[in-house]
Amino acid sequence: xxxxxxxLFEFAEFDELESxxxxxxxxxxxxxxxxxxxxxxxxxxxAIFLLFIIGFALIQPTISGYSPIVAPNINNSSMKFLKPxxxxxxxxxxxxxxxxxxxxxxxxxxxxxSFVCTAINMLIGIPIGALWGFSKKMDxxxxxxxxxxxxxxxxxxxxxxxxxxxxxxxxxxxxxxCTEWIFVAYFIRTQVMIIRxxxxxxxxxxxxxxTWTMITKNILPYLISxxxxxxxxxxxxxxxxxxFLSYMGLGLGTTNASLGQSIAMYTSYMNxxxxxxxxxxxxxxxxxxxxxxxxxKLADAADPRxxx
Amino acid sequence: xxxxxTDREVIVxxxxxxxxxxxxxxxxxxxxxxxxxxYKGETFALVGESGSGKTxxxxxxxxxxxxxAGEILFEGKRISGNISAEEDRNVVRSIQMIFQDPAASxxxxxxxxxxxxxxxxxxxxxxxxxxxxxxxxxALKEVGLLPEHKSRYPHEFSGGQRQRVGIARAMxxxxxxxxxxEPISALDVSIRAQVLNLMNKLKKxxxxxxxxxxxxLSVVRFVSDRIAVIHLGEIVEIxxxxxxxxxxxxxxxxxxxxxxxxxxxxxxxxxxxIVYDPSVLDQSGxxxxxxxxxxxxxxxxxxxxxxxxxxxxxxxxxxxxKA
Numbered sequence: 001x002x003x004x005x006x007x008l009f010e011f012a013e014f015d016e017l018e019s020x021x022x023x024x025x026x027x028x029x030x031x032x033x034x035x036x037x038x039x040x041x042x043x044x045x046x047a048i049f050l051l052f053i054i055g056f057a058l059i060q061p062t063i064s065g066y067s068p069i070v071a072p073n074i075n076n077s078s079m080k081f082l083k084p085x086x087x088x089x090x091x092x093x094x095x096x097x098x099x100x101x102x103x104x105x106x107x108x109x110x111x112x113x114s115f116v117c118t119a120i121n122m123l124i125g126i127p128i129g130a131l132w133g134f135s136k137k138m139d140x141x142x143x144x145x146x147x148x149x150x151x152x153x154x155x156x157x158x159x160x161x162x163x164x165x166x167x168x169x170x171x172x173x174x175x176x177x178c179t180e181w182i183f184v185a186y187f188i189r190t191q192v193m194i195i196r197x198x199x200x201x202x203x204x205x206x207x208x209x210x211t212w213t214m215i216t217k218n219i220l221p222y223l224i225s226x227x228x229x230x231x232x233x234x235x236x237x238x239x240x241x242x243x244f245l246s247y248m249g250l251g252l253g254t255t256n257a258s259l260g261q262s263i264a265m266y267t268s269y270m271n272x273x274x275x276x277x278x279x280x281x282x283x284x285x286x287x288x289x290x291x292x293x294x295x296x297k298l299a300d301a302a303d304p305r306x307x308x
Numbered sequence: 309x310x311x312x313x314t315d316r317e318v319i320v321x322x323x324x325x326x327x328x329x330x331x332x333x334x335x336x337x338x339x340x341x342x343x344x345x346x347y348k349g350e351t352f353a354l355v356g357e358s359g360s361g362k363t364x365x366x367x368x369x370x371x372x373x374x375x376x377a378g379e380i381l382f383e384g385k386r387i388s389g390n391i392s393a394e395e396d397r398n399v400v401r402s403i404q405m406i407f408q409d410p411a412a413s414x415x416x417x418x419x420x421x422x423x424x425x426x427x428x429x430x431x432x433x434x435x436x437x438x439x440x441x442x443x444x445x446x447a448l449k450e451v452g453l454l455p456e457h458k459s460r461y462p463h464e465f466s467g468g469q470r471q472r473v474g475i476a477r478a479m480x481x482x483x484x485x486x487x488x489x490e491p492i493s494a495l496d497v498s499i500r501a502q503v504l505n506l507m508n509k510l511k512k513x514x515x516x517x518x519x520x521x522x523x524x525l526s527v528v529r530f531v532s533d534r535i536a537v538i539h540l541g542e543i544v545e546i547x548x549x550x551x552x553x554x555x556x557x558x559x560x561x562x563x564x565x566x567x568x569x570x571x572x573x574x575x576x577x578x579x580x581x582i583v584y585d586p587s588v589l590d591q592s593g594x595x596x597x598x599x600x601x602x603x604x605x606x607x608x609x610x611x612x613x614x615x616x617x618x619x620x621x622x623x624x625x626x627x628x629x630k631a
Binding site for chain 2 (some may be wrong): 016017020021022024026027029197199200202203204205206207208209210213215218221222304
């Protein structure tokens with residue numbers, strides 16, 4: 001073999017840019033969020049279950065046409081207080097109505113109210129809170145507004161509003177949003193203040209970035225996971241709120257089904273027919289807990305520190 | 309100002325600037341009576357220990373910190389305090405900053421494409437999307453990065469690469485003056501030279517002026533034309549870079565220079581650190597001001613000290629001349 005045959009080798013060209021390549025695959029925020037979320041099989045199972053329950057709660061009442069003021073079996077005593085069975089899945093109640101229908105009609109309204117209220121509170125609270133955190137001038141008077149509003153007892157306000165507006169879905173939504181947004185705004189304000197003076201925001205300021213662009217591009221993307229956590233707590237807590245208000249007689253009124261309404265109505269039969277009380281309570285608990293689990297996991301997944 | 313400087317164009321002028329934080333009993337004066345000019349095309353270094361007010365002064369030029377007294381002029385126009393929206397736009401575009409910590413100064417949730425285009429979006433410095441992309445690609449190329457990096461996020465980059473993104477972001481605005489706030493002190497030693505060389509290259513290509521804030525004197529000697537030494541918010545000495553290293557006059561400057569570590573174990577072993585003792589200064593309470601000891605060499609001193617410095621400077625010059 002000809003060792004001196006240098007043709008076997010060639011000089012490698014030095015390319016400075018070659019060292020600048022990033023070998024790692026491209027990163028995409030939302031893709032990573034979903035990948036992290038779907039990695040946990042338990043949460044995915046809960047999410048599927050939750051979707052099924054919500055879907056069922058939205059569809060079933062339109063089929064059953066349940067209304068708490070319609071009671072065709074009220075004079076048929078053989079239809080009252082039946083235990084859960086194959087024919088009557090959750091049994092029947094004191095007026096001979098299917099508890100199954102009552103619970104799902106109630107769950108439907110409760111879920112709709114809590115989602116609508118959360119959406120309204122977030123849509124108002126987040127932009128106001130972001131501006132509030134950014135502007136020292138706005139902070140000076142907003143904090144006073146917050147102090148006043150947060151010191152009004154909620155139950156008192158709910159009572160007054162239910163007298164003024166009457167019972168019904170619309171007035172309940174107003175009751176649960178008219179002051180609640182300011183707590184969201186206050187929460188966001190505190191979060192914004194934490195990251196407002198970080199150096200990258202200073203850099204944006206030096207580049208002439210306007211406040212609103214700074215909020216949408218620099219601040220809110222950092223807060224996604226915090227906001228997700230907040231939403232995941234707010235949805236189930238508003239369901240409980242609705243139940244609480246309906247239970248107190250300040251909610252939807254007797255003409256509309258709601259979980260709170262059912263629980264309030266069935267409490268008096270708790271000793272003789274405990275299934276009447278425990279079934280709506282269990283449905284409430286199952287919905288709340290699964291919402292919380294899925295929301296928490298989503299919030300975790302939204303935090304890029306979990307993406308590695 | 310000295311003869312060789314009078315014909316030079318002043319780009320930034322700091323006139324008797326005080327910067328203070330808080331008010332009343334809690335008032336803290338971070339910078340006292342800073343007064344100097346920066347000429348077009350030079351690299352003016354501001355050195356001092358931690359907490360001496362270097363960054364505060366740099367940020368006052370960026371209009372992040374307001375001046376409590378005095379004014380800052382850019383190309384002869386006042387930029388401190390309230391200025392019109394149109395001038396504001398002009399100043400933002402003309403004065404840009406390079407930050408100390410490249411990890412903290414980039415938006416972690418935005419792509420490099422957005423980070424670099426941010427200034428372009430703010431001032432709409434492009435005709436169409438095509439031109440914007442072209443500008444971003446050019447800015448990336450200038451700092452030695454690749455167009456493929458645009459879709460990446462800052463956390464995927466190394467410290468040196470991130471700092472170059474920061475430089476590209478400033479350069480895309482086509483500024484005239486750049487405040488570089490310790491641009492290499494957060495970087496690994498192995499890439500400091502790379503970033504410094506890049507800054508020097510861009511300076512030549514784009515006819516830039518730098519205010520280079522640093523505490524590393526060996527670096528300052530390498531990059532700067534003139535140096536100002538700042539101590540507890542007061543500028544104590546301003547001179548051409550070599551003059552300051554050859555003939556330091558103010559005791560604080562002498563102390564600071566004596567603290568520079570030498571990368572030679574033999575010299576390093578014998579290096580004596582002179583501790584600064586403010587009591588050697590004139591304690592008569594006479595007002596201090598910047599006085600020109602040699603042409604272009606200013607020292608913050610009283611009338612009495614001034615004479616001493618003049619003699620010392622003459623003596624030092626004679627000694628160097630002999631050697």
